[in-house]
Amino acid sequence: MVDAVRVSQLVKDIPALKVVEGKEFLDKRSVSVSDISRPGLELTGYFDFYPKERIQLLGRTEISYSARLDHDLRKHVFTKMCTSDTPCFIVSQGLPIPSELIEAAEIADIPVITSDMATTHLSSVLMQYLDEQLAPRKSVHGVLVEIYGMGVMLTGSSGVGKSETALDLVKRGHRLIADDRVDVYQQDDSTIVGEAPKILKHLMEIRGIGIIDVMNLFGAGAVKDSTEIQLIINLQNWNPNANYDRLGFEEDTRQIFDVDVPQITVPVKVGRNLAIIIEVAAMNFRAKKMGYDASEKFEHNLTELISDNSKPASDKEEKK
Known part of the structure; x- marks a missing residue:
């Protein structure tokens, strides 16, 4: 601050x-x-x-x-x-x-x-x-990218692949805001904004390569100074004993200052294309904000199926 x-x-x-x-x-x-x-x-x-x-x-x-x-x-x-x-x-x-x-x-x-x-x-x-x-500020460990105009912060333990995933997203046309450390502040009652510390602006660390300048390598369109954090994606190493959300009914948040930011957990496993998964997660989140929820549609279809199966055979014949 x-x-x-x-x-x-x-x-x-x-x-x-x-x-x-x-x-x-x-x-x-x-x-x-x-x-x-x-x-x-x-x-x-x-x-x-x-x-x-x-x-x-x-x-x-x-x-x-x-x-x-x-x-x-x-x-x-x-x-x-x-x-x-x-x-x-x-x-x-x-x-x-x-x-x-x-x-x-x-x-x-x-x-x-x-x-x-x-x-x-x-x-x-x-x-x-x-x-x-x-505004009061604090530093959060993570990577902040803008995907289809929406600020998405990737979190997770060190070495889980946040920077590599962000680099893949940048190559797919999205924009980097901050790597490794994200300075966050509350803009108003419902908005959290993230930006890079001055020393790390436009820079990214890739293990085995070192520090790279994203703007120099990919152009000015690959970076942005700041963005609203609308979604947090927590990357976790795959645990076969963990119970991951498969239908999308569970809703989780992370509180930053006085704002509850929506958060989802994505398990990391060899063979999973995290960049595509995160792109889809961002698009699905935006669809929910616009009023379309695929999990609700699935629940509706399941209810109708159960209802049809519970009807007497005579009713099903009449329907045919």
Whole structure:
């Protein structure tokens, strides 16, 4: 988990932001909360609940209102908004920035930033970025691939064949996100996102070969920076005494933070084509999400068969 995001990193990662004043202060200021403040009441002089630790975003409403204030009042309000905890001021839609704001921010060592984006859109982009950066994170042992646009994480004991299976999937046109270690974070109440640690990005370890660069070998279309983890496939060495699910009625999940991610177990045995099995598992999972469940169809067909066999012979003759 990152405790705070430097304003310099914010400007670097969001190209729509341009620094107008205070470039030398970018590394001195940081953001520790993902909420954004639209300082409307503050412009009227009401500071009882001023969220000074948030990014202060001024749109057309705030800039238009401030233009109605006289110079001294405008200077007083903007000076009061500049605190030691204020990360930065951002003015949207390319609107003219009041000189009093630039002057007060310069005295307080606070960057002033502009953007051509619409205020609501910019607020959404900033909040999503900060939510991702400030979210609690942890590292999970596994391999994350995107199969038919769906994030699938392969787990299992070391040496079970996760990386080799992922390599086979990449050769079949799917995309690698992370090998060996997957950094995961919770994006919202129902979404877990996985990505590779920076040191392992686009890299894969294959026993007997060593480290390979997947993007260099297979092209940019074979990798992706991050994806939502929608399914976990746990690879287990074949155990003849284990009772594996053969009909698909059993449902299992793995909890990551506050989200229960669906999980299935696939036994690994010589002769099984794991890449094809995992492809089919992903397609079958997507079909279930769309409302089609082959196990339910089998159960329905079985019920009908039992019902037909239990009828008297005379009823069967009449049906013919």
